[in-house]
Amino acid sequence: xxxxxxxxxxxxxxxxxxxxxxxxxxxxxxxxxxxxxxxxxxxxxxxxxxxxxxxxxxxxxxxxxxxxxxxxxxxxxxxxxxxxxxxxxxxxxxxxxxxxxxxxxxxxxxxxxxxxxxxxxxxxxxxxxxxxxxxxxxxxxxxxxxxxxxxxxxxxxxxxxxxxxxxxxxxxxxxxxxxxxxxxxxxxxxxxxxxxxxxxxxxxxxxxxxxxxxxxxxxxxxxxxxxxxxxxxxxxxxxxxxxxxxxxxxxxxxxxxxxxxxxxxxxxxxxxxxxxxxxxxxxxxxxxxxxxxxxxxxxxxxxxxxxxxxxxxxxxxxxxxxxx
Amino acid sequence: xxxxxxxxxxxxxxxxxxxxxxxxxxxxxxxxxxxxxxxxxxxxxxxxxxxxxxxxxxxxxxxxxxxxxxxxxxxxxxxxxxxxxxxxxxxxxxxxxxxxxxxxxxxxxxxxxxxxxxxxxxxxxxxxxxxxxxxxxxxxxxxxxxxxxxxxxxxxxxxxxxxxxxxxxxxxxxxxxxxxxxxxxxxxxxxxxxxxxxxxxxxxxxxxxxxxxxxxxxxxxxxxxxxxxxxxxxxxxxxxxxxxxxxxxxxxxxxxxxxxxxxxxxxxxxxxxxxxxxxxxxxxxxxxxxxxxxxxxxxxxxxxxxxxxxxxxxxxxxxxxxxxxxxxxxxxxxxxxxxxxxxxxxxxxxxxxxxxxxxxxxxxxxxxxxxxxxxxxxxxxxxxxxxxxxxxxxxxxxxxxxxxxxxxxxxxxxxxxxxxxxxxxxxxxxxxxxxxxxxxxxxxxxxxxxxxxxxxxxxxxxxxxxxxxxxxxxxxxxxxxxxxxxxxxxxxxxxxxxxxxxxx
Numbered sequence: 001x002x003x004x005x006x007x008x009x010x011x012x013x014x015x016x017x018x019x020x021x022x023x024x025x026x027x028x029x030x031x032x033x034x035x036x037x038x039x040x041x042x043x044x045x046x047x048x049x050x051x052x053x054x055x056x057x058x059x060x061x062x063x064x065x066x067x068x069x070x071x072x073x074x075x076x077x078x079x080x081x082x083x084x085x086x087x088x089x090x091x092x093x094x095x096x097x098x099x100x101x102x103x104x105x106x107x108x109x110x111x112x113x114x115x116x117x118x119x120x121x122x123x124x125x126x127x128x129x130x131x132x133x134x135x136x137x138x139x140x141x142x143x144x145x146x147x148x149x150x151x152x153x154x155x156x157x158x159x160x161x162x163x164x165x166x167x168x169x170x171x172x173x174x175x176x177x178x179x180x181x182x183x184x185x186x187x188x189x190x191x192x193x194x195x196x197x198x199x200x201x202x203x204x205x206x207x208x209x210x211x212x213x214x215x216x217x218x219x220x221x222x223x224x225x226x227x228x229x230x231x232x233x234x235x236x237x238x239x240x241x242x243x244x245x246x247x248x249x250x251x252x253x254x255x256x257x258x259x260x261x262x263x264x265x266x267x268x269x270x271x272x273x274x275x276x277x278x279x280x281x282x283x284x285x286x287x288x289x290x291x292x293x294x295x296x297x298x299x300x301x302x303x304x305x306x307x308x309x310x311x312x313x314x315x316x317x318x319x320x321x322x323x324x
Numbered sequence: 325x326x327x328x329x330x331x332x333x334x335x336x337x338x339x340x341x342x343x344x345x346x347x348x349x350x351x352x353x354x355x356x357x358x359x360x361x362x363x364x365x366x367x368x369x370x371x372x373x374x375x376x377x378x379x380x381x382x383x384x385x386x387x388x389x390x391x392x393x394x395x396x397x398x399x400x401x402x403x404x405x406x407x408x409x410x411x412x413x414x415x416x417x418x419x420x421x422x423x424x425x426x427x428x429x430x431x432x433x434x435x436x437x438x439x440x441x442x443x444x445x446x447x448x449x450x451x452x453x454x455x456x457x458x459x460x461x462x463x464x465x466x467x468x469x470x471x472x473x474x475x476x477x478x479x480x481x482x483x484x485x486x487x488x489x490x491x492x493x494x495x496x497x498x499x500x501x502x503x504x505x506x507x508x509x510x511x512x513x514x515x516x517x518x519x520x521x522x523x524x525x526x527x528x529x530x531x532x533x534x535x536x537x538x539x540x541x542x543x544x545x546x547x548x549x550x551x552x553x554x555x556x557x558x559x560x561x562x563x564x565x566x567x568x569x570x571x572x573x574x575x576x577x578x579x580x581x582x583x584x585x586x587x588x589x590x591x592x593x594x595x596x597x598x599x600x601x602x603x604x605x606x607x608x609x610x611x612x613x614x615x616x617x618x619x620x621x622x623x624x625x626x627x628x629x630x631x632x633x634x635x636x637x638x639x640x641x642x643x644x645x646x647x648x649x650x651x652x653x654x655x656x657x658x659x660x661x662x663x664x665x666x667x668x669x670x671x672x673x674x675x676x677x678x679x680x681x682x683x684x685x686x687x688x689x690x691x692x693x694x695x696x697x698x699x700x701x702x703x704x705x706x707x708x709x710x711x712x713x714x715x716x717x718x719x720x721x722x723x724x725x726x727x728x729x730x731x732x733x734x735x736x737x738x739x740x741x742x743x744x745x746x747x748x749x750x751x752x753x754x755x756x757x758x759x760x761x762x763x764x765x766x767x768x769x770x771x772x773x774x775x776x777x778x779x780x781x782x783x784x785x786x787x788x789x790x791x792x793x794x795x796x797x798x799x800x801x802x803x804x805x806x807x808x809x810x811x812x813x814x815x816x817x818x819x820x821x822x823x824x825x826x827x828x
Contacts, residue, residue: 186692188684195681198670205629205659205667206682206735207650265672 058224066264076244079229107222159235197264365754407488590635610789705734726757
């Protein structure tokens with residue numbers, strides 16, 4: 001009998017492990033510090049997760065199509081620096097679209113290399129991580145970028161403004177999430193993204209232009225990065241060249257926590273949003289119980305390993321298997 | 325034989341999965357020196373039984389006896405140590421390593437300080453390879469071998485451990501006729517050494533050729549064991565599917581005047597050269613040949629997966645340029661590819677999504693996908709092809725091979741093609757589904773479809789084709805009408821020796 005119970009618990013964990021863990025986590029932290037669950041705190045977490053979230057839903061397209069994108073962190077630094085610089089040079093009205101175009105040109109380049117030339121996405125985007133960092137430093141001459149007249153610009157609306165009492169970053173995040181959910185789950189294009197990621201050969205045999213689909217996924221990812229850069233620049237109105245450093249791994253962590261397979265073909269925007277929120281609450285909770293902020297890196301890693309393990313366990317139906 | 329002790333006995337094995345009884349009191353005994361065939365439709369429980377024997381699944385009830393001793397097989401290694409060896413359908417070799425390293429993987433002979441004794445390794449392995457008459461050496465890299473030779477490597481591996489029972493799982497699925505003969509010789513050799521052999525196959529001809537006894541499973545239940553010499557196709561089929569099959573043979577030719585596809589002097593590099601043929605509306609043209617004769621490559625070129633190097637393609641009299649599968653689809657060509665799992669399906673997607681994939685752009689309402697339209701198509705072809713799935717949400721990877729193939733066929737029929745190409749339509753599919761698919765192909769011709777069937781199975785090609793094109797080394801040797809064709813002539817043509825005859 002005991003063995004039967006264990007089996008049931010194992011199956012439950014395997015299926016809904018991440019949700020169960022999240023709920024236990026929320027309860028424990030609320031007990032440790034009741035401030036955790038207040039609406040101020042929750043809104044604060046969502047707000048501070050918006051930049052990560054916007055990037056993560058873009059990367060979800062890339063991951064579902066069966067590829068990786070490790071360049072989004074340094075690409076976000078790039079768009080932040082560029083839009084801050086252009087703000088003073090040509091004004092925000094022109095500067096914002098130009099920044100979007102420049103960021104998406106980078107996305108197009110990656111999309112071309114991975115999609116049409118069929119180069120390995122890990123290598124291409126890992127290379128782009130450092131190449132774009134170099135590009136940003138070249139552009140800024142290595143200096144921090146600041147807007148001259150911080151009080152006199154409406155540009156701060158994207159990062160600091162509120163509409164109907166809701167912070168604009170959250171609205172942008174929600175709007176983008178809703179739009180891209182529609183695109184990924186309800187359009188022929190979205191279906192093709194799943195097909196290409198699930199089995200690229202079979203997709204090709206079904207007349208789906210695999211290269212073009214992959215190209216568009218990177219374009220979408222870079223568009224989201226541009227939005228994230230806009231929020232970041234607008235929030236701080238000044239920035240270092242390295243503002244997005246390390247975000248690519250957090251983004252990937254959120255996508256994996258959401259349950260998307262790195263092999264492609266699975267994952268949804270909604271699940272990624274859940275992944276982003278889980279990460280946000282973990283980081284916030286650790287701070288609230290008085291741990292140093294760097295503890296979050298260790299805890300995040302443990303959670304990701306747990307999530308990946310449970311994901312594999314769910315697929316093979318048991319937590320532990322003697323064979324591969 | 326009857327007084328001999330079985331090398332392996334299964335007694336009342338029961339294995340259940342949530343909601344399914346995969347094996348229900350299955351008993352089996354394997355005698356030394358016999359070839360014991362195991363048959364059953366897909367889903368009958370053969371794979372589960374093999375996994376129990378291989379130490380991958382533990383039976384819920386029942387007993388396994390090795391040489392009359394009750395035994396528990398906890399892991400694949402334990403099974404191997406008890407002398408139970410598998411030759412898998414899907415080969416499990418390390419492609420980048422040499423033949424010798426694969427054969428002695430995990431047990432390489434060592435010298436001092438843990439260094440590998442390469443000289444001993446290679447000479448030991450070469451000795452085994454010689455015994456098997458293999459045309460390759462211990463140092464050959466496995467990735468460079470043909471599939472048949474890779475299978476030889478697996479067999480050689482079985483010989484190195486002191487195998488008491490060797491289990492062959494669909495061993496001939498990718499072998500040519502000549503390679504099959506070598507395999508059968510080796511099986512005879514194993515037999516003569518007193519090894520018990522379990523032979524799993526869907527192919528009746530082979531079973532009758534090499535087996536001594538045949539055991540049949542159906543729906544997880546043991547249906548009985550027959551002596552091969554005392555039974556026939558019909559009895560066996562009945563036992564397997566619980567009913568008898570009508571024999572198929574193109575009833576009436578439905579060939580019409582109009583030519584749907586005309587191919588003129590088509591070439592693609594070295595894969596095939598100067599190929600010309602046509603297919604009429606309502607006609608089934610079979611393409612028969614050895615593996616590597618260029619049939620699949622020809623189909624893929626017509627479908628735009630490969631670029632032709634010269635030649636022309638005409639559809640309904642009009643010259644067409646096809647540069648991608650999308651072009652081919654737009655011109656009304658459908659291809660049911662050879663490799664169902666690799667090329668035909670996105671296994672992680674559900675039935676409906678797979679079926680509507682090629683036309684998803686057309687199934688929209690205001691730029692969004694239209695589930696209702698998709699459901700109509702799915703429902704129509706689910707009923708028409710009698711696809712057995714609880715509902716449209718079922719992940720295709722969970723269906724049996726026959727039903728998966730029907731999903732692929734449904735996907736392409738729903739495109740209403742002018743020309744339907746089916747490549748190895750029944751590979752790895754059970755007898756029941758097989759004859760359903762053959763009937764379907766004939767039925768489609770009757771409705772006016774032009775159909776190309778590529779197959780490596782002679783009975784299949786003979787039973788569905790109006791004309792048969794024999795290919796050899798990338799060239800068409802001869803085109804037979806169904807009246808003139810005989811098995812002998814076909815075999816000659818695909819071996820490249822018919823040409824002289826017909827020229828004379």
